[in-house]
Amino acid sequence: MMNHLKRELKMAIVLITHNLGIVARFAERISVMYAGKIIESGTTDDIFYSPRHPYTWGLLSSVPAVGKKRTEKLSTIKGTPPDLFMPPIGCGFYDRCDYRMKVCKENDPPSREIGDSHWASCWLLDARAPGVKPYVVKRHSGESSCKDVM
Ligand code: SF4
Structure with missing residues (x-):
C-alpha cells in the first residue's frame, strides 16, 4: 500500500x-x-553491506538471521543510551562502544565521506585511527561475520 501511494501521489x-x-x-x-x-547515512546497500559506524554494526548484529541455531542468543548492544538532558561532550556512543579511543570521549566525531552517497561520524574513519576490520555481510548466504580489532 505504501509503495502504491508513493507511485500514485508521486511522493517520498x-x-x-x-x-x-x-x-x-x-x-x-x-x-x-x-x-x-x-x-x-547511505544507500540501503551502503548501510547493509558496508556499514562503517560501530552502532550500525551493533544494530545489524542483533538482527535474527536465517540459518542461525534456535539455541544461539541474539547479540545485543551493551549499556543504555546517554541522558539527553545532559548530553555527552564527545561521541554519544562512547560508553557502549567496543572500539572507543581517548579522542572519542571529549571530541564529537566529524562526518566523513566514505563514498558518493555514504558518510559516517566516527573517529575510526580518521587516518590516524587503528585499523578495524568492518562488519561484513555475505550477500547470498545471509550469514554475517563480526568485526575484529586488528
Ligand atoms: S567515535 Fe569512538 S566511541 Fe564513537 S563510535 Fe566511533 S570509535 Fe566508538
Missing part, C-alpha cells in the same frame, strides 16, 4: 523504525540515528 516516504527488515524492503536511502543525531 520517510519511515522511522527499529525494524531493519522493513527498512531493507522499502528504503532507498537509510540514515542511522543515535542519541538524537544522524551518525551514518
Whole structure:
C-alpha cells in the first residue's frame, strides 16, 4: 500500500523504525540515528553491506538471521543510551562502544565521506585511527561475520 501511494501521489516516504527488515524492503536511502543525531547515512546497500559506524554494526548484529541455531542468543548492544538532558561532550556512543579511543570521549566525531552517497561520524574513519576490520555481510548466504580489532 505504501509503495502504491508513493507511485500514485508521486511522493517520498520517510519511515522511522527499529525494524531493519522493513527498512531493507522499502528504503532507498537509510540514515542511522543515535542519541538524537544522524551518525551514518547511505544507500540501503551502503548501510547493509558496508556499514562503517560501530552502532550500525551493533544494530545489524542483533538482527535474527536465517540459518542461525534456535539455541544461539541474539547479540545485543551493551549499556543504555546517554541522558539527553545532559548530553555527552564527545561521541554519544562512547560508553557502549567496543572500539572507543581517548579522542572519542571529549571530541564529537566529524562526518566523513566514505563514498558518493555514504558518510559516517566516527573517529575510526580518521587516518590516524587503528585499523578495524568492518562488519561484513555475505550477500547470498545471509550469514554475517563480526568485526575484529586488528
Ligand atoms: S567515535 Fe569512538 S566511541 Fe564513537 S563510535 Fe566511533 S570509535 Fe566508538
